[in-house]
Each structure stands twice: as structure tokens, then as C-alpha cells.
Amino acid sequence: MVMRLWQPLGLLALIAVAAILFSLAVGSAQLSAVQLWAVVQGQGDALARTMVIELRLPRALSAFAVGGLLAVAGALMQVLLRNPLADPYVLGLSGGASMGALAAMLAGMGGVLISGSAFLGALFSTFLVFGLAHGSGGWTPSRLLLTGVVVAAGWGAVITLMLALSPAERLPGMLYWLMGDLSYARTPWPPLLLLIATCVLLIPLGRSLNVLARGPLQAAALGVDVRPLEWGIYIAASLLTAAAVTTAGSIGFVGLVVPHMLRLLLGNDQRLILPACALAGGTLLVLADTLARTMIAPEQLPVGVITALLGVPTFLFLLYRSR
Amino acid sequence: MFTLANKCMQFGGALGAALLWLGSGIATPLHADNPSRCAVDDLGREVCLHASANRIATLSPGATELTYAAGAGDQVVAVVSYSDYPPEAKDVASVGSHTRIDLEALVGLAPDLVIGWVTGNPAEQMDTLEALGMPVFYIEPRSVEAVADTIERLARLAGTEPVGKQAANEFREGMAALTARYSERDPVATFYQVWDEPLMSVNDDHLIGQVVQLCGGENVFGDQHRLVPRLDDEAVLAANPDAIIAGGMGEENRDWLTHWEQYPNLAAVDADNLYFVPPSLIQRPTPRLLEGAQILCEKLEHTRQKRRGS
Numbered sequence: 001m002v003m004r005l006w007q008p009l010g011l012l013a014l015i016a017v018a019a020i021l022f023s024l025a026v027g028s029a030q031l032s033a034v035q036l037w038a039v040v041q042g043q044g045d046a047l048a049r050t051m052v053i054e055l056r057l058p059r060a061l062s063a064f065a066v067g068g069l070l071a072v073a074g075a076l077m078q079v080l081l082r083n084p085l086a087d088p089y090v091l092g093l094s095g096g097a098s099m100g101a102l103a104a105m106l107a108g109m110g111g112v113l114i115s116g117s118a119f120l121g122a123l124f125s126t127f128l129v130f131g132l133a134h135g136s137g138g139w140t141p142s143r144l145l146l147t148g149v150v151v152a153a154g155w156g157a158v159i160t161l162m163l164a165l166s167p168a169e170r171l172p173g174m175l176y177w178l179m180g181d182l183s184y185a186r187t188p189w190p191p192l193l194l195l196i197a198t199c200v201l202l203i204p205l206g207r208s209l210n211v212l213a214r215g216p217l218q219a220a221a222l223g224v225d226v227r228p229l230e231w232g233i234y235i236a237a238s239l240l241t242a243a244a245v246t247t248a249g250s251i252g253f254v255g256l257v258v259p260h261m262l263r264l265l266l267g268n269d270q271r272l273i274l275p276a277c278a279l280a281g282g283t284l285l286v287l288a289d290t291l292a293r294t295m296i297a298p299e300q301l302p303v304g305v306i307t308a309l310l311g312v313p314t315f316l317f318l319l320y321r322s323r
Numbered sequence: 324m325f326t327l328a329n330k331c332m333q334f335g336g337a338l339g340a341a342l343l344w345l346g347s348g349i350a351t352p353l354h355a356d357n358p359s360r361c362a363v364d365d366l367g368r369e370v371c372l373h374a375s376a377n378r379i380a381t382l383s384p385g386a387t388e389l390t391y392a393a394g395a396g397d398q399v400v401a402v403v404s405y406s407d408y409p410p411e412a413k414d415v416a417s418v419g420s421h422t423r424i425d426l427e428a429l430v431g432l433a434p435d436l437v438i439g440w441v442t443g444n445p446a447e448q449m450d451t452l453e454a455l456g457m458p459v460f461y462i463e464p465r466s467v468e469a470v471a472d473t474i475e476r477l478a479r480l481a482g483t484e485p486v487g488k489q490a491a492n493e494f495r496e497g498m499a500a501l502t503a504r505y506s507e508r509d510p511v512a513t514f515y516q517v518w519d520e521p522l523m524s525v526n527d528d529h530l531i532g533q534v535v536q537l538c539g540g541e542n543v544f545g546d547q548h549r550l551v552p553r554l555d556d557e558a559v560l561a562a563n564p565d566a567i568i569a570g571g572m573g574e575e576n577r578d579w580l581t582h583w584e585q586y587p588n589l590a591a592v593d594a595d596n597l598y599f600v601p602p603s604l605i606q607r608p609t610p611r612l613l614e615g616a617q618i619l620c621e622k623l624e625h626t627r628q629k630r631r632g633s
Contacts, residue, residue, distance in 0.1 A: 029431035047433065050455060055427055114446075168523070168551045169442045172422035176445075183423060184447040298418045298425035299404065 005272050012279035016064065019283045023060040023290040024052055028297030061188035062247055063289040063303070064282035067254050068195045069244040071281025072202075074255025075273055076237040079213045080230060081141045087256035088241040091148030094250040095155025096125025097242060101249070102162045102174050114177075115186070115246050122242035125151060130234065139227075144234075179302035180251030182289045191243045195282075198240060199275050205229075206271030213268065251304045254281050257311045264318045284311065362476040364461045365441050365469075372458060375482025376436035380429055383421045383440035386462060387412050388609040389470070390438060393477040394486025401432045408603065408611070424448050430455065436480060438462060464608040465530060467537075471495045474610070490610060497613040501620050502537040509630075511623045513540035514564035514591070517606070519579045522554045530608055538620035540566070560586060566626045567591045568619060570602030594629050598622040 025036055031048055038044030039052045073088035080086070088094070100121020104114040133139060133147040163174060177184065202209075208229055211219040216226045244251070258281045262273055288306035295301060361371040380401035381387040387406040390399055396411060403421045406412045416432060419425035421443045429437075434457065439449055441463035453459055460480060464470045471491040478487020513535050517523040525532045527545035535542045543562035544552055559567075567589075569579040580597040583589060591597060600622070604615030 028425050028428045047431065050430055051427055054455060055430065055451075164553075167549065173445055176423060181423070183426070184445060186447060186450075293425070293427075298428045300419055300423040300425055 008266055008272065009275055009279065012276055012283070016279045016283045016286075019286045019290075020060050020064060023063070023286050024056050026290060026294055027051065027056055028294055058188050059182055059185060059289065059293075060286055061192055062185035063182050063285045065188055065191035065195050066182070066185070066244045066248045066251065067258075067285025067288075068278035068282035069191055069198075069240040070251065070255040070285075071258035071277035072195070072198060072274055073237040073240040073244070074281075075259035075270070075277045076233050076240075077255070078259055079209055079270065080233045080237065081145050082213070082215070083141065083145060084260065085256075086145065087252075088237060088244070089250065089252065089255065090145065090152065091129050091238070092125045092151035092155055093122050093238055093241045094245050095152045095159065096128075097122035097245040098178055098250055099155050099158050099162070100124070101177055102159060102166075105170055105174055105177070106162060106166055112186075119242055119246045122238070122245055125155065126235070126238040126242070139230075176302060177249040180249040180304035181300075181302050182248045182285075183293070183300060184249060185247050188247075191247045194240065194243050195278055198236065199278050202274050203271070206269075206274065209233075209270035209274075210268075213270065248303070251285070251307060253304065253308045253311055254285060257315045258284060261311075261315055261318055264322050360480055360482065362460065362479050364459075364476075365463045365473075366461045368461075370458055370460045370480070372436065372480055376480050378432065378434045379436045379438060379481065380418065380432065380434035381406065381438045382418075382424060382444050383438075384408075385464075385607045385609055386438040386440060387415075388607060388611070389462070389464075389473055390477055390481070392487075392490045392610045393474045393481060394483035394490070395477060395481035398481055400434055401429055408609075426451060430457075436460060438477070465528075466533060467498045467530070467612070468495070470530075470608050470610070470612060473608075494610045494613055498537065498616060501613075501616055505539040505620045505624065506537050508539040508624070509627055510539060510541040511626050512543050512562070512565045512590075513623065514543050514559055514562065514567045516567065516569040516579055517551060519569075519582065522556065522559070523551050524554055525551055530612070531605055534605065534612065534616045534619055535568075535623075538616065538623045540619075540623050556586075559583075560589065563589060564591050565594070565630070566596040566598065566623060568598050568600055568622060570600060570606060594626070596622075596626045596629065598625075 029051055031051060035044055035048045036052065039048050070088055077086040077088060077090065078084060097118040098121070101114050101118035104117035109117070129144070129148045129151050133144040159178070163171065166174060208219070208224045211222050211224050212226065212229060220226050259273065259277050262276050262280055266272055266276060284307060285303065288310055289303045292301040292303040292306045359373060360375055361369055363369050377398055378400045379390055379395060379398045381390050381399060382403055384403065384405045384407065387399065387402045388408050390396065391409050391412060396409065399412065399415055401418045402412055402415045403419060403424070404417055406415070416428070418429040418432070421440060422445065424444065426448055437452060437457050437459045439459045439461040441461045449459060462473050464473045471494050474487050474491040474494070478484050515524055515531055515535055517525060524544040525542070526547040526549065527533070527536065527542055529550050532542050532545055543564045544554065567580065567583055571577060571579050577599045580599060583592055583597055586592055600615055600618050604611050605619065
């Protein structure tokens with residue numbers, strides 16, 4: 001049993017480490033293997049060190065953390081809503097975050113304030129959806145899903161309005177934020193620590209999540225306290241998404257496709273899927289971001305484009321092969 | 324909306340800590356111990372260099388043009404896309420676009436001075452540059468005098484004061500001569516078209532709006548609240564300008580003007596006062612603005628002559 005869990009995770013971890021090393025080795029500036037080795041040993045010229053340690057490393061770690069957070073949040077949402085189409089953004093979170101970020105940009109605020117405003121927007125949207133779905137009467141996954149989708153549509157309208165009213169010179173920055181872009185990421189530590197903490201906290205919950213995935217009645221019959229577990233998942237997934245969106249804007253697709261891909265390959269055991277999502281989501285985004293910043297360098301592409309271009313064919317292939 | 328945001332803030336004190344954490348360093352001005360060259364940038368920060376800048380990176384097409392005008396063209400080692408003037412600038416290494424800079428390529432060129440664009444460059448990337456210890460000088464000239472003044476400040480940092488001073492003064496004098504000649508003449512109701520879809524103009528605070536005024540034009544959308552208001556045909560028909568001046572896609576394209584010919588009742592169409600001014604001469608805050616202003620003033624003068632003739 002333990003072997004069965006650790007083998008795929010070990011393999012995914014190896015691939016993740018390889019992806020990060022790859023992203024440290026390539027960039028628009030050509031560094032030779034000798035230079036890279038010198039940097040690894042803590043030597044090398046100052047320029048190469050700056051490139052690898054101060055530009056590539058934080059960006060690769062941010063990409064890994066954001067990809068992992070989005071994939072885990074997606075997996076949790078799919079368990080919670082028991083709907084294969086659920087993804088971290090479906091409940092209006094990215095809409096709320098985008099609204100917060102764009103409002104900060106419109107108000108002429110910079111850097112940290114944009115991140116803070118995006119985070120507040122995401123939390124506000126979370127509580128809004130939660131409060132409305134809770135409302136009077138029961139709290140069902142379909143009601144939560146519908147509330148979230150409608151709130152998301154509302155945010156979409158607000159965002160379009162803001163874009164239409166914003167001064168022309170601010171538009172590019174806003175559009176790039178909406179497309180998702182890791183060049184805006186600052187320190188990688190908050191999302192990375194959150195990802196690690198989440199994975200550790202979810203380990204003891206794996207069994208309950210497995211039961212919940214089969215339906216709340218079965219879960220209740222098997223002695224799982226369904227309501228607090230569902231609330232916990234919702235709040236956790238929201239927090240993870242908010243942290244990811246705040247770091248790198250709204251990057252679509254990772255949260256939807258990575259969990260499904262892994263389920264097709266590994267089966268639907270949450271004890272395995274959740275940490276696997278963290279590793280595979282992170283790896284996908286690290287690779288996508290590396291391509292985004294090198295493909296047509298010095299021009300930079302939005303990473304969301306690459307995640308979709310890489311992920312869509314892979315996912316369709318897996319889906320076609322299964323059954 | 325921000326009240327709601329504030330309410331959310333009360334949901335946990337931990338959030339405050341999280342927000343603090345999310346931020347990295349806050350930009351601080353560079354203060355050298357024994358500075359030899361200092362200038363105040365358009366963020367109001369004093370930027371000082373130990374010696375004149377030898378390797379300059381310009382992060383907007385306008386900054387490139389101004390730096391060349393300041394006589395520091397030979398010191399420019401990095402530009403961004405669309406830096407197409409002067410032609411020599413096309414041969415300089417590009418480090419991406421002004422909205423998304425390839426930081427690696429930029430750092431690899433080891434500039435000793437980066438000329439940033441206040442509202443055009445992404446703040447996050449500029450913060451990273453400053454955290455790496457690169458002196459950044461932000462510019463954004465919004466008036467005729469600011470263009471001249473920016474050239475002088477760039478020349479001070481680059482150690483090319485004589486050339487910069489001369490270029491700045493030529494620009495100042497040229498614009499002053501245009502002002503003296505045209506600004507008091509009969510006002511011409513003018514519509515300046517920046518873009519066609521969506522239809523956009525400028526207000527009086529915009530540099531182009533200022534040029535229209537100094538040519539004795541009266542910008543029909545001058546009192547709009549936004550710097551670059553978005554409009555529809557109806558607004559232009561209601562304003563009924565005597566002259567329509569448009570840029571266009573590319574330097575020769577008059578297509579935007581033919582659009583207006585479907586409204587023969589417009590005063591500007593009736594008197595055939597539809598004029599093209601090459602956008603690169605008037606839409607960038609650089610010394611070439613003098614040439615653009617010259618053309619624009621002549622077009623408005625042409626309009627006045629037709630009016631007198633009829």
C-alpha cells in the first residue's frame with residue numbers, strides 16, 4: 001500500500017525537480033554549463049549569479065507554487081462539487097481577484113497594493129458566494145456551483161466595464177494581469193509555504209475525502225461529518241486559489257486539467273491525487289513559464305497561453321485513450 | 324467597494340500579516356556617497372550616478388528617441404520593441420516590449436542606467452530591477468517644456484550636456500516661435516482623432532491637445548474629463564469641428580479620414596478640411612513633435628484661409 005502511493009509520487013517529484021533545474025538552466029541569456037556549475041557551487045561571475053539566483057530561481061519557485069496551488073484547489077473543488085467541470089475559478093474567485101487587482105491599477109496603485117487588493121477581492125467573492133449559497137435553506141453543491149457561476153458572470157461584467165473606462169496607457173498591464181503572467185510574481189515564499197502546509201494538512205483527510213467523493217449520503221453513512229468537511233474544503237480551495245491568483249494573475253486551465261489527467265493515470269484515490277496534483281501542477285507551470293519567457297525572447301508570452309497549448313492536446317489524448 | 328474590502332479585512336488579523344509578506348522591497352532612491360551626476364526624475368526622486376552613464380537601457384520608444392536627442396545615442400545598449408527612431412536605434416539589442424520586459428536579457432546587457440516609463444512599464448519588474456541595484460530614471464513628459472527639460476536631464480546623466488542643451492533649446496525656441504505665430508489667430512474648432520476603433524480623441528491636458536492650442540486650434544473635446552476620451556460618431560457630428568486631423572495606421576494611411584466623408588454636413592467635410600498628420604511626429608513626446616506641430620499649425624492655417632476665401 002505504502003509502496004503503491006510512494007512510487008508515482010516519487011516519480012512526479014523527480015520530474016518536478018528536473019523541470020525546475022531545466023528552468024534554471026535556460027533563459028533568454030545564454031549561460032554555459034561551466035557558468036551554471038560555478039553558480040551551483042556558489043561561485044561564478046556576479047552576472048550569472050544574478051540571472052540564476054535572483055531572476056530565474058524565484059520565478060521558477062513561484063511558477064511551481066502557483067501551479068501546485070491551482071491544481072490542488074481544482075482537485076478539491078471537483079470533490080466538493082462532485083462535478084468534473086469544477087475548477088478553482090468556477091466560483092467567481094478569479095473574477096473577484098481580478099476586480100480587486102484592476103481597481104487597484106485604475107486607482108494608480110502599484111505592486112504590493114495590487115496584490116493585496118486582489119487577495120481581498122478573492123476573499124470577498126468567496127464570502128459573497130458562500131453567504132448567498134448558504135442563504136435560507138439548504139446548502140447543496142449544485143446551488144453553490146450555480147451561485148458561483150452567476151457571481152463569476154457578474155465579475156466578468158464589472159471587469160469589462162473597468163477595461164472600457166480605463167485610460168489607454170493602463171490597458172496593457174491590466175490585460176496581461178488577466179491573462180496571467182509570472183513576470184509579475186514577487187517573492188515565491190508565501191504561495192510555496194502555503195502549498196507545503198496544505199499538502200501536509202490534507203494527508204490525514206484523504207480517507208474522508210475519498211468517501212465524500214462518492215456522495216454525501218454514503219459519506220454520512222460511513223461516519224464522516226459531512227458539513228464541516230465540505231466547508232473546510234471550500235474555504236481551503238478558496239484560499240489556495242486566492243494565493244495563486246494574487247501571485248501571478250489568473251492563469252486558467254491548470255486547475256481543471258491537471259487533476260483529471262492524474263485521475264486518468266492514477267485512479268481516484270485522494271490520498272494520492274492531492275499531493276500528485278501539487279507536484280504535477282507545479283511542474284506543468286514551471287515548464288510552461290520557461291517556454292513563455294524563452295520561445296520568442298526577448299518578447300515574453302503570457303504563461304496561460306502555454307499552459308493551454310501544452311495541456312489541451314495532452315488531456316485530449318488521455319481522454320481519447322481511456323475507454 | 325473599498326468599504327467592502329475593509330470589512331473583509333476584519334475577517335482575520337492574519338490577513339494583514341499575509342499582505343505584508345506578499346510585498347517585497349519598496350523602491351528607495353539611489354543615493355551615492357560622492358555623487359557626480361544627479362537629476363530628479365518624473366517620480367520626484369533624485370537619481371545620482373558616480374560617473375556619467377555609459378550603458379543606457381531605454382524602456383520605451385519615446386525614451387529611446389529622447390536619449391538619442393540628448394546626444395547619448397552611442398551609449399544606448401538596450402531598447403524595447405517599436406524603438407524605430409532614429410533609424411540607428413533599430414540596430415540596438417531589444418529587451419522585449421515596454422509592457423513586458425525580458426529582465427534576463429536586460430540584466431545581461433549590464434546597463435548602468437535604466438530609463439523607465441512611469442505609467443508604461445510594469446511596476447513589479449521595475450521593482451525587481453531596483454532590488455538588483457540598478458539605477459532607474461523614470462520619465463513621462465506631459466508638456467512641451469517637459470520634453471525639453473527631459474532631454475536636458477538625460478544629457479546631464481549621460482554627460483552630454485552641450486548636445487542636450489542645444490537640442491532642448493532648439494525644441495523650445497521652435498515651439499515658442501509656433502506659439503507666437505499661431506496661438507492668437509482666429510480659433511479653429513478642431514477634432515484630433517487618435518484612433519478609429521474605438522474612436523478616440525484627446526483633451527486639453529494631453530500633449531497633442533496642447534499642440535492644437537498653440538496652433539490656435541480649439542479642441543472640441545478639450546474639456547473632456549479623460550485624457551484620451553472614447554467617443555462615437557454622434558459626438559463628433561454634434562461638435563461639428565471646422566477641421567479634422569487624424570493620425571492613422573502607418574505613416575501614409577489616410578483611411579480614417581475617408582470615414583468622415585459620409586457626413587457631408589460636417590463643417591470640416593463641407594470645406595474639405597480633413598488632414599493627415601503622421602502619427603509618429605505628433606504622438607510621441609520627443610523633439611520630432613516640433614515637426615508634427617509645424618504640420619498641424621499649417622493645416623489649421625489652411626482652414627482659416629479657406630474660411631476667409633469663401
